[in-house]
Amino acid sequence: QVQLRESGPGLLKPSQTLSLTCSVSGALITSDAYYWSWIRQYPGKGLEWIGSIDHRGNIHQNPSLQSRLFLAIDTSKGQFSLRLSSVIAADTAVYYCARDDTFLRGFDVWGQGTVVTVSS
């Protein structure tokens, strides 16, 4: 059974850097079939795609975040990660990691989500 699990701090102050890690189990992170993705959900329930990375390090990012965003993957650990710098209150959201099946299509596996709050 494929599982994804997010980890990282839940509370940050404005201007700090958000760092999240997603641990993958039950699936090969090195498969050519997948991109590994981050999606966030605002308190008002809207969903925003943040970015995706494959095992070769090919990256697609949302231009709205590109200047603050860094995505990475560690295939030896079965993990991928997100760093978002200079956070503001508007970055407060539930952050999900998800698997994007590029053959069958769709974010077919999601983590449970982690709540990130930016507040002074």
Added chain:
Amino acid sequence: EIVMTQSPDTLSVSPGERATLSCRASQSVNSHLDWYQQKPGQAPRLLVSRASTRATGVPARFSASGSGTEFTLTISSLQPEDLAVYYCQQYTAFPFTFGQGTTLEIK
């Protein structure tokens, strides 16, 4: 970026009745559209990929159609467990974008 607009925002349907949810793209996304179901307190779940292909384990009462800019998700006979928010999402162009969601209420 491609803007996805769903209608209605909220839909109230009695058990056993049909529910029809719509999704419109601001430009053609061909058939590059997925549907997700999010139940309270849970992560979204993939329902339909490529506009009309049900994901593994999705009941047959869920069907979807459309291409270009107009898409529809239909639940043929609503069950109480279908209470959820439903989102469409396009993947024809970066950035991937989601609709704002349709909240499905059980009458």
